[in-house]
Amino acid sequence: MFNKRGVFIIILSFCAFTCYLNIPKEKAEVVNNISVDAILHPYFQMYIEFLKENNIDWDKKQTIDIHIAPVLTNTNILGIAKGMNYDKGIIIWINPLFIKLPEADRKWIFFHEMTHDLFNVKHDATIIMRSYHFATTEFKFCNAKRKLGKYLKEIKDVNIQRTTNRWNQRKVLP
Numbered sequence: 001m002f003n004k005r006g007v008f009i010i011i012l013s014f015c016a017f018t019c020y021l022n023i024p025k026e027k028a029e030v031v032n033n034i035s036v037d038a039i040l041h042p043y044f045q046m047y048i049e050f051l052k053e054n055n056i057d058w059d060k061k062q063t064i065d066i067h068i069a070p071v072l073t074n075t076n077i078l079g080i081a082k083g084m085n086y087d088k089g090i091i092i093w094i095n096p097l098f099i100k101l102p103e104a105d106r107k108w109i110f111f112h113e114m115t116h117d118l119f120n121v122k123h124d125a126t127i128i129m130r131s132y133h134f135a136t137t138e139f140k141f142c143n144a145k146r147k148l149g150k151y152l153k154e155i156k157d158v159n160i161q162r163t164t165n166r167w168n169q170r171k172v173l174p
């Protein structure tokens with residue numbers, strides 16, 4: 001019925017299919033579509049580590065687009081979280097001035113914009129979300145970062161609580 005070539009093709013297709021089925025589950029959860037400027041990448045990494053250390057979950061399937069934006073040169077805007085309230089992507093533009101700033105200032109700006117974008121947090125919700133003023137220190141940044149961790153965990157807990165309450169109410173409804 002099949003010639004040798006036909007059998008070979010059938011075997012090959014079967015292998016391809018089983019290989020497809022054997023793709024490890026974690027692979028599907030790996031962040032995809034990342035485009036982060038090299039100069040900004042260490043800060044991005046720092047933020048992801050911070051979330052991990054604080055057990056704060058986030059949607060890892062989002063498109064990530066974080067760049068130095070020449071269009072912000074000579075403006076007083078240090079960064080824009082263009083992906084705020086858009087939950088399918090993280091889009092952040094950073095002023096080229098960033099490169100000339102001290103380390104603590106850079107971290108402050110980056111954490112501020114990431115928090116706007118990833119968790120839709122508004123200004124003044126916690127210290128790091130206050131409108132930025134120059135010349136922060138490593139000590140002030142660490143303090144603000146610790147408070148941000150606490151704040152993000154609290155808003156996550158409130159969301160989980162709301163979902164659970166909704167679920168419980170649904171269960172008792174006829």
Ligand SMILES: [Zn+2]
Nearest residue numbers: 112116123131
């Ligand atoms: Zn802001």
